[in-house]
Amino acid sequence: MWSGFPLFPEAASSIAGRVDSLYFFLLGVTAFFSLLIAGLIVYYAVKYRRRSPTSVGRQVAGGLALEIAWTVIPLMITMVIFVWGASIFFAMTHAPADTLNIYVVGKQWMWKFQHLDGQREINELHVPVGRDVKLIATSEDVIHDVFVPAFRIKADVIPGRYVSIWFRATKPGRYHLFCAEYCGTKHSGMVGEVIVMEPAEYQTWLSGGAQGGSLADAGQRLFNELACNTCHRPDAQGRGPVLDGLLGKTVALQSGEMVVADEAYLRESILNPSAKITAGFQPIMPTFQGLVTEEQLLQLIEYVKSLQTQKAVQ
Numbered sequence: 001m002w003s004g005f006p007l008f009p010e011a012a013s014s015i016a017g018r019v020d021s022l023y024f025f026l027l028g029v030t031a032f033f034s035l036l037i038a039g040l041i042v043y044y045a046v047k048y049r050r051r052s053p054t055s056v057g058r059q060v061a062g063g064l065a066l067e068i069a070w071t072v073i074p075l076m077i078t079m080v081i082f083v084w085g086a087s088i089f090f091a092m093t094h095a096p097a098d099t100l101n102i103y104v105v106g107k108q109w110m111w112k113f114q115h116l117d118g119q120r121e122i123n124e125l126h127v128p129v130g131r132d133v134k135l136i137a138t139s140e141d142v143i144h145d146v147f148v149p150a151f152r153i154k155a156d157v158i159p160g161r162y163v164s165i166w167f168r169a170t171k172p173g174r175y176h177l178f179c180a181e182y183c184g185t186k187h188s189g190m191v192g193e194v195i196v197m198e199p200a201e202y203q204t205w206l207s208g209g210a211q212g213g214s215l216a217d218a219g220q221r222l223f224n225e226l227a228c229n230t231c232h233r234p235d236a237q238g239r240g241p242v243l244d245g246l247l248g249k250t251v252a253l254q255s256g257e258m259v260v261a262d263e264a265y266l267r268e269s270i271l272n273p274s275a276k277i278t279a280g281f282q283p284i285m286p287t288f289q290g291l292v293t294e295e296q297l298l299q300l301i302e303y304v305k306s307l308q309t310q311k312a313v314q
Helices: 017-049 064-093 201-208 215-225 263-273 296-314
Strands: 099-109 110-115 120-122 125-126 131-139 146-147 153-157 163-168 175-178 191-197 251-252 258-262
Touching: 017 064, 064 163, 099 125, 099 146, 099 296, 110 125, 110 296, 125 201, 125 215, 131 146, 131 153, 153 163, 191 201, 215 296, 263 296
Parallel strands: 099 131, 125 191
Antiparallel strands: 099 110, 110 120, 131 163, 146 153, 146 175, 175 191, 251 258
16 A cells, blocks of 8 residues: 555565554544544634623533543544554564574674574575564664564564564565664664565575584584583483473572573573573583674574474484
8 A cells, every 4th residue: 555655665574464454543543533623623713702802601511421422432442452453463473383483683783694504694684475484583782673664573672682573475575674773873774685585486595505504503513612512411411401302391490480491591591501500400500601602692592492303303
């Protein structure tokens, strides 16, 4: 709708139509009540104007029906907006089960993408049309915001945390990618493109990518280089917890707390291992803060995820 008008970018994702419908509903409600209120102000100003210097106005008693109407009608409209907006919010924040996961790292002033097969990109993201794609994003320095107007998706990218957002592109083409959070002097130059390709074309592009193996393979190499395998052994004979099948499990801590081992927990355990010590183990793990980059953290996390898959297969 109005795709040639600059304020209305092309709708190129499965959620875009629902977002636009709510937006235009809000626009319509705003315009209707703005015109209604302005019109009534003018109408009553004319109708009840003072006709002579000596005239005295008379008191008008309130009407119960009118007061109920201007209370109930706005309440109903706001409840419609709330339910409609909440349904879209939940649809946007709850990704489908089978998604193509891509890691995103925001850095002054660029976007870095890592595909699970090892392919890396800077300021360009290639995805297949018609496939659910989940972006798992973090920042290397300050708060950024990944924003693709054509997909109607937008999420703050925060240092020390992982946020996720998903989309399903419906049209092949090239679409603008922006940072929508002021992040420094070159914020305006932190732009890129999402390139949506036909599935066959995407597979051809993907097959000509990284030669060093998948993200999990790189994580395994780094895991061994850092000597993590000497403590985290699959036979439970090491000085650290077993990592096989760890992701998604509830972990008991020395403090008595119970936490879920998600991506954020793994990240914190690598950078600040003394923060959450697993019950039954000593706080002997050194910190890797400053020794591994955000990209390497993603590799290590993906390797732990692969151990989850391997255990499920066994």
